[in-house]
Amino acid sequence: MTTRRTLIALACALALAGCAVGPDYKKPQVDMPAAWAPEAPWRPMQPQDAAARGAWWERFGDAQLNALQEKALDGNQTLAIAAARLSQARAQLNVASAGQYPQVGINARAARQRISANRPLTNYNSPNYATVQNDFALGLNVSYELDLFGRVQRSVEGAAASAQQSAADFENTRLLLTAELASNYFNLRELDIELDVVVRAIALQRRALELATSRHDLGATSGLDVAQQQALLDSTLTQVDVLGKQRAQYEHAIATLTGTPAPAFSIAPSTAAIAFPEIPVGVPSDVLERRPDIASAERAMAAANAQIGVASAAFYPSFMLQPAYGVDSRNWGALFNAPSVLWSLGVSATQSLFDAGRLRAGVDFTKAGYEATVAAYRRTVLTAMQEVEDGITGIASLDRAYNQSQAAIASARRVLDLANSRYDGGVTPYLDVITAQQALLNSERQAAQLMGQRLLTSVFLFKALGGDWHERREGQPAPQAQAAAVVASE
Incomplete structure (x- = not known):
């Protein structure tokens, strides 16, 4: 009879084990815009926070960039550190989960x-x-x-949220890595085009110097024309070394990102055109919710909320x-x-009978920590909205500026042709030719810089949106289901 009563008491205790103290986690609401400020093709749509981020860099159609990205994903040490942190978090989840089961020895x-x-x-x-x-x-x-008061249950909830946060941090590190590599690569390619413009300008200016020297030798012009053209050529020559130094720095940065020693790494110059990725109709205004940094901040809230339950359970006896x-x-x-x-x-x-307020202070500490994570989450969302808005308005502005720069180059070439013709006919001084040459050089370099800015802004927008902007496929899991699958995969 005594044994039966003991077993009944234990069964009742186990039935009460599902009662967990502390607040259940609820994701706080953040006001999201219905749409972005610019007009079409931007329009509202369903959130895509669970959508795969994809190899967004392939939209630029550059085979060398694709190869560098794959190399970086395999050899980057910062990404390796993030992967190790993720493994640690998943192992810690296994440690916490073990507390739900009897320990037999x-x-x-x-x-x-x-x-x-x-x-x-x-x-x-x-x-x-x-x-x-x-x-x-x-x-x-x-x-x-x-676990009558849910201490173990809340500990497991916190560890699960922390593991999901680490998974989001890993994805964020991956996104930042690929974005930084693409930015360095496009800066390098923009400098390749600038160097090509400068080299072509030097060749043009050398021919102009030869012409001015010949006319001076024939007595048709003064030595001032020759001196002016020589000064322009010398000024242009100095820019080659400056641009070359900047290019080398971007090349070294790419080497480090790909896990390659800088002295053993090089990228051949290229002036091949790089495609601007098209923005498809239907990119949603709330697609930024799938950003990994937002997911990380949200999971940090869940982990902090679980810690309130762990601290609150200390008020009750442990059995x-x-x-x-x-x-x-x-x-x-x-x-x-x-x-x-x-x-x-x-x-x-x-059961603790007197602790001079230690347990209450512990609960207050965890509540304050939770409030801090809520504020951090809202700040991250606001920053994300700012970055997306900057990206889409920047692309629209740079598209117009780049198109205008092409018209400016065409106009500068016509001015140079007219200046050469008028100088050959003795109508204008050689200073007009020099001015026209410099204007053409400036216009071509400005176009190259605008092209680079347009590419960098596209990379910035990809990063701001958390990756590629394709729509969710049929059967795509819900955000919580995907997060749980990430943790359960280990």
Whole structure:
């Protein structure tokens, strides 16, 4: 009867184990815009925070950039650090989850011992004697915390949220890595085009210097024309080294990002056109919700909320169920006989009665930490909206500016042709030709810089949107389901 009552009491305790103290997590609301300020093709749509981010850099159609990105994803050390952090977080989740199950152990003992004759008496009518005897024991013990107030449950919730946060941090590191590599690559290519413009301008200016020198030798012009053209050529030559230094720095940065020693890395110059990625109709105004930094901030809130429950559970008693079963005998042959059996079954409880406010301070600390993560989450969302807005307005402005720069180049070439013709006819001084040459050089370099800015702004927008901007496929899992799948995959 006593055993039955004990089992009933334990069953009731286990039934209460689902009651967890502390607040259940609810994601705070953040006001999101229905649409961005510019007109079509931007329009509202459903969130895509669970959509795959994809190899967004392939939209630029540059095979070398694609190869560099793959190399960076394989060899970048910052990404390797983030992967190790993710493995640690998943291992910590396994540690926390183990607390939901009984811990079973086995112990064995084999000893020969002498008992002191001078030990304290247990019976004054029977004197002690020194005894030498064997002691053989074999036992099985179980330890299980009855999670009546949800301390273990909240700990697992916090560890799961932290693991999901680490997964989001890994994705954010990957996104930042690929964006930084693309930015350095496009800066390098923009400098290649600028260098090509400068080299072509130098060739043109050398021919102009030869012409001015020939006309001076024939007495058709003064030495001032020759000096002016020489000064322009010298000024242009200095720009080659300046641009070359800047290009080398971007090349070295790309080497480090790909995990390659800078001295052993090089990228051949190229002036091939790079495609501007087209923005498809239907990119949603709330697509930024799938950004990994926002996902990380949201999971940080969930982890902080779970810690409130862990701290609150300390106000309540903790119960440990520790049954044991085994055998103990002084003779090896009788170890497994019925008289050698020993066992115990019971529950131990621990409750703090006075702690001078330590537990209350712990709860206040975790609540303040949660409020901090809420503010950080909202700040991250606001920053994301700012970055997306900057990206889409920047692309629209740079598109117009780049198109205008092409018209400016065409106009500058016509001016140079007219200036050469008028100078050959003796109508204008050579200063007009020099001015026209410099104007054409400036227009071509400005166009190259605008092209680079347009490419960099596209990269910035990809990063601001959290990756590629394709729509969710049929059967795409919900955000929480995908997050759970990431954690469960280990």
